[in-house]
Amino acid sequence: MADKSGPAASGRAPKADRPADIRNVVLVGHSGAGKTTLLEALLSTAGVTSRPGKVEEGTTISDYDDVEVRQKRSVNLTVAPVTVDDVKVNLLDTPGYADFVGELRAGLRAADAALFVVSATDGIDGRTQLLWDECAAIGTPRAVAVTKIDHPRADFNDIVEQCQAAFGEGVLPAYYPVTSGEGDNRTVRGLVGLISQRFYDYSGESRAEADPPAGLDDEIEEMRNALIEGVIQESEDETLMDRYMEGENLDPGLLIADLEAAVARGGFYPVLAVSGTQGIGVRELLEEFPRACPSPTERPLPDVTTAADKPVEGLTSDPDGPLLAEVVKTVSDPYVGRVSLMRVFSGTLRPDTVVHVCGHGLSERGHEDHDVDERVGALSVPLGKRLEPVGQAIAGDICAVAKLTQAETGDTLSSREKPLRIPPWTFPEPLLPVALRPASKSDDDKLSQAISRLAAEDITLTVEVNAETHQLVVWCMGEAHLDVITDRLATRYGVKVETGTVRIPLRETFSVPAQGFGRNVKQSGGHGEYGICRIEVEPLPSGSGLEFVDRIVGGVVPRQFIPSVEKGVRAQMESGVHSGYPLVDIRVTLYDGKAHSVDSSDMAFQKAGKLALKDAAENSQMSMLEPVEELSVLVDEEYMGAVMSDLSARRGRVIGTEALPDGRSLVKAEVPELEITRYAIDLRSLSHGTGTFSRRYLRHEPLPRQLAEKYVQEGEAGA
Numbered sequence: 001m002a003d004k005s006g007p008a009a010s011g012r013a014p015k016a017d018r019p020a021d022i023r024n025v026v027l028v029g030h031s032g033a034g035k036t037t038l039l040e041a042l043l044s045t046a047g048v049t050s051r052p053g054k055v056e057e058g059t060t061i062s063d064y065d066d067v068e069v070r071q072k073r074s075v076n077l078t079v080a081p082v083t084v085d086d087v088k089v090n091l092l093d094t095p096g097y098a099d100f101v102g103e104l105r106a107g108l109r110a111a112d113a114a115l116f117v118v119s120a121t122d123g124i125d126g127r128t129q130l131l132w133d134e135c136a137a138i139g140t141p142r143a144v145a146v147t148k149i150d151h152p153r154a155d156f157n158d159i160v161e162q163c164q165a166a167f168g169e170g171v172l173p174a175y176y177p178v179t180s181g182e183g184d185n186r187t188v189r190g191l192v193g194l195i196s197q198r199f200y201d202y203s204g205e206s207r208a209e210a211d212p213p214a215g216l217d218d219e220i221e222e223m224r225n226a227l228i229e230g231v232i233q234e235s236e237d238e239t240l241m242d243r244y245m246e247g248e249n250l251d252p253g254l255l256i257a258d259l260e261a262a263v264a265r266g267g268f269y270p271v272l273a274v275s276g277t278q279g280i281g282v283r284e285l286l287e288e289f290p291r292a293c294p295s296p297t298e299r300p301l302p303d304v305t306t307a308a309d310k311p312v313e314g315l316t317s318d319p320d321g322p323l324l325a326e327v328v329k330t331v332s333d334p335y336v337g338r339v340s341l342m343r344v345f346s347g348t349l350r351p352d353t354v355v356h357v358c359g360h361g362l363s364e365r366g367h368e369d370h371d372v373d374e375r376v377g378a379l380s381v382p383l384g385k386r387l388e389p390v391g392q393a394i395a396g397d398i399c400a401v402a403k404l405t406q407a408e409t410g411d412t413l414s415s416r417e418k419p420l421r422i423p424p425w426t427f428p429e430p431l432l433p434v435a436l437r438p439a440s441k442s443d444d445d446k447l448s449q450a451i452s453r454l455a456a457e458d459i460t461l462t463v464e465v466n467a468e469t470h471q472l473v474v475w476c477m478g479e480a481h482l483d484v485i486t487d488r489l490a491t492r493y494g495v496k497v498e499t500g501t502v503r504i505p506l507r508e509t510f511s512v513p514a515q516g517f518g519r520n521v522k523q524s525g526g527h528g529e530y531g532i533c534r535i536e537v538e539p540l541p542s543g544s545g546l547e548f549v550d551r552i553v554g555g556v557v558p559r560q561f562i563p564s565v566e567k568g569v570r571a572q573m574e575s576g577v578h579s580g581y582p583l584v585d586i587r588v589t590l591y592d593g594k595a596h597s598v599d600s601s602d603m604a605f606q607k608a609g610k611l612a613l614k615d616a617a618e619n620s621q622m623s624m625l626e627p628v629e630e631l632s633v634l635v636d637e638e639y640m641g642a643v644m645s646d647l648s649a650r651r652g653r654v655i656g657t658e659a660l661p662d663g664r665s666l667v668k669a670e671v672p673e674l675e676i677t678r679y680a681i682d683l684r685s686l687s688h689g690t691g692t693f694s695r696r697y698l699r700h701e702p703l704p705r706q707l708a709e710k711y712v713q714e715g716e717a718g719a
Contacts, residue, residue: 015381016088019317019396023089023293024343026107029117030125031096034147036060036074037276038117039093045282046082048383052276061384062093067487075484077103077329079341079382079398087290090398098127098689099481101428102460106328106409109425110343110398113141113264113293118163120146120154126636126690129166133662141266141294145285149177150188150275160271167269170234172227174259174270175284176220178213188280191273192216194224195259196252202280231255234262263292296396301345302326307358307371307419315346319394323347323355324420325413327404330457332492340401341382342393342413345422349393349401349413351379357404358412358421373416377402409459429694430460430475432680434482435500437472443495447472450493454485461485468582469503478681504674506581506711507625507700510539516616518568518608523599530596531604533557533565536589537616542625542699546570549589557593561605565590568609577617579624579711584700588613624708625700627673630655632666633683635691640665642686650675651704670698674707 016022027035040052040060053059058069062078074095081090094100094107108114114135118124135142144167146159156177164171175191178199190201192212197220201208212220228250232241235258244250262268270292274281296317304312304324315321324346331339342349349355357374380387380400393399407413410427414420438447451474455461462475476482482499489495514537522529540547548566557565566588573583593608631652635643637659644654644667652671659665676695683691703711 015390016394016397019296019319019394021087022296022394022396023087023113023289024092024111024296024396024398025089025113025115025289025293026092026094026111027115027117028094028104028107028128028131029096030119030122030128031073032122033096033117033119034276035093035096035117036062038145038147038274038282039080039091041274041276041279041282042091042286043080043082045279045286046084048080048082064385066491067484070487071483073097075100075103075480076331077107077341078384080384081381081398082286084286085290088397089289089293092398097480098684099476099478099484100460101477102458103329104131105425105427106341108135108140109326110328110341111140112296112299113143116142116144116167118144118146118159120148120156120159121151123159123162124166126688130690132167139266141264141292142269143263143292144171144269144271146271146273147276149273150186150278150280152184152186154186156273163271170230170267171269171271172230173223173273174227175273175281176216176223177273177280178216188275188278189213191281191284192220193284194220194227195255197224200284202278207283227259228255230268231259231262234258234265234268260288260292264294264298296345302422302425305421305423307356307421309421312420317395318346319348321346321395322418322420323349323413323415324422325349325355325393326422327407327409327411327413330407330409332453332457336387337403338405339387340404340407342399342401344393344395344397344399346395347415348395349376349379349399350391351376354416355413356416356419357407358414358419359408359410371419372406374404374406376413377404408456427459428477428692430462430477430481431693431695432476432478432482433473433502433677434476435471435473435502436486436497437500439496439498446493446495447489447497450489450495451485453493454488466503466505468505471500471503473502478684502677504627504677506579506627506703507584508576508579508581509583509585509623509625510537510617511621511623511702513538514616514620516612516614516619518610518612518615520604520607520611528596528599529601529604529607530599531561531564531593531601531606531608532595533593533605533608533612534591535565535569535609535612535616536591537613537620538587538589540585540587542585542701544585544587546573546584547587549587551589551591552593556595557590557605558595558600561595561600561602562590564602564605565593565609565612567602568606569613571606572610572613577614578622579708581624583613583617584625624703624711626703626707628670628698628701629673629676629695630698631669631671631676631679631693631695633669633691633693634660634664634666635683635687637663637665639687639691640667643667643683643691644669646682646686647671650679672701672703673697674703 029035043049044052063074068075078093092107094104160173178189189203192199199210199212272285301315304315325342325344327340328343329341333339354373354375357372379390381390382400410424412422451463455463460477464473516535518533520531550562569588647669650671652669654669656668
């Protein structure tokens with residue numbers, strides 16, 4: 001990004017007539033880096049607002065949700081468009097906290113460039129570095145905005161070195177902050193443009209331009225030379241390089257043009273210095289969005305297929321092309337109803353038209369795939385919570401669509417005549433399970449409806465009712481995510497909930513063979529019950545279920561009652577025989593019994609089968625079984641030892657490690673599910689936010705006796 005002066009910003013309603021006049025820029029960075037404060041400064045400088053709002057006062061444009069105001073942190077993706085030099089710039093503010101990574105990924109999907117916001121006081125965390133690598137993998141153009149340069153502890157040179165170490169080559173400052181004083185008396189006077197060698201003085205009431213202050217020549221010259229060399233190398237202009245090496249004084253305008261082109265191509269990453277609270281550097285940043293960020297016409301579209309999954313080639317960001325739009329976020333507005341945030345990739349979206357909606361695999365999250373037609377409601381330009389009606393949204397733009405009842409996050413909208421589909425982007429899997437129950441029993445139905453609505457909005461929230469424990473379990477991203485869920489249940493839907501530990505579905509089985517005798521004889525006048533059976537029970541390998549063997553000879557148990565014994569055994573297995581947990585993996589052999597010509601019946605022998613299984617359990621040694629899962633943990637090499645030690649402490653068995661080319665390691669381990677209910681939180685702490693993991697069920701294994709006794713006594717896992 002370059003250092004020209006004077007953005008032609010206006011506060012009029014942002015609109016664009018062609019894709020070349022649109023820029024979509026997402027602000028990313030760790031929590032507390034100052035993204036929301038920077039956005040407020042950008043909006044004020046562009047004339048959209050009269051003055052910047054403050055996070056502490058709950059007056060910002062982007063943090064408008066009641067939860068955000070109360071918690072004083074961003075939890076939602078929000079859009080704030082501005083107009084600069086007749087170009088519409090859609091600024092997308094994303095949460096920095098790890099629990100809200102779903103909102104971040106939605107912002108990345110809608111954007112064509114990313115501005116990494118890094119605090120001059122806090123530096124770079126592991127998650128920000130991973131996100132940089134992720135953007136690099138798909139060629140997203142990037143720049144860095146170093147915020148809080150006015151803080152007494154800010155060290156611009158040090159943070160630039162951190163950025164270069166974390167992000168790699170091509171990360172170079174385009175501006176240099178000029179300060180005076182030390183410690184608490186330190187102030188930022190302004191910025192020096194390293195290419196133009198002009199000083200933008202912010203010490204007065206308004207920005208002034210002058211020659212650089214004396215005493216900084218050597219430092220500025222060194223940084224300027226590094227910047228020019230980086231720009232020339234990226235431009236691959238050998239003639240320009242020769243001229244520079246020969247000491248020729250290159251035209252700043254030519255260098256600026258090459259720098260901006262390099263940023264748009266995703267090959268160069270300028271570092272800018274800003275103070276959102278004092279407005280320093282905000283104007284320089286704002287004016288470069290239309291110049292250095294690519295338009296939608298310069299970025300490739302996501303892969304597109306027909307509804308039959310056949311690849312579609314040749315689509316571009318053409319307003320006259322076939323309609324192709326995607327729902328990147330779904331929200332519920334108490335006044336408007338359901339609102340879908342939409343990125344239009346091709347064609348033009350207009351109100352009151354019927355479009356085709358393609359679902360593409362969200363059934364894994366509890367939704368069904370669907371291909372339906374739906375009428376588009378009113379279109380709006382979002383500015384935080386404010387929605388300004390518009391007549392259309394062209395290719396490349398972002399809009400809000402009201403009252404789409406069928407379209408969900410990740411769905412594709414296209415024409416009915418030519419249905420198209422965009423493959424879904426990757427969402428993180430929620431891996432923290434928490435049991436919810438209403439504080440009042442009368443709110444059972446309200447809770448079910450409310451949590452379903454929240455899950456429809458939030459792709460990183462999964463809801464299930466466990467068939468065995470009958471608990472309502474929500475799978476979320478972390479404790480902050482859970483706080484938002486419970487807050488919205490209480491304030492938006494009037495349902496107060498209590499959280500509890502998720503009960504793990506244990507099992508029991510026979511450790512050694514045993515015999516059982518079941519006698520169900522009731523003769524007290526009238527029609528009685530008569531069923532007697534003898535069984536042998538043997539343990540089977542994990543996953544075998546029930547194997548029922550008929551070894552009756554001589555008709556001691558009539559043929560029609562043998563299935564009744566099996567039915568009784570199965571029923572008793574479901575309710576358990578010792579601890580109340582289901583009984584699994586046994587072979588039951590029916591080898592003897594006795595019947596009565598009048599009193600024997602199907603029900604009589606079902607009861608006899610149940611009694612026989614209970615009797616066998618009393619005469620045998622039983623084992624509790626716990627589910628074991630395979631964890632695949634991806635972590636930076638420096639944390640691998642700590643992760644492996646932690647897994648061992650969780651009764652885990654490391655079964656393999658693999659070093660990856662990017663300096664990360666993959667650790668695979670088998671760990672009891674009882675030990676990993678909070679692993680999503682613990683791994684984040686252990687790996688400083690850089691670790692991720694996936695899990696899958698493997699089998700049930702014997703639970704150590706001391707733990708088994710605990711769960712038998714308590715009657716529930718995890719209590």
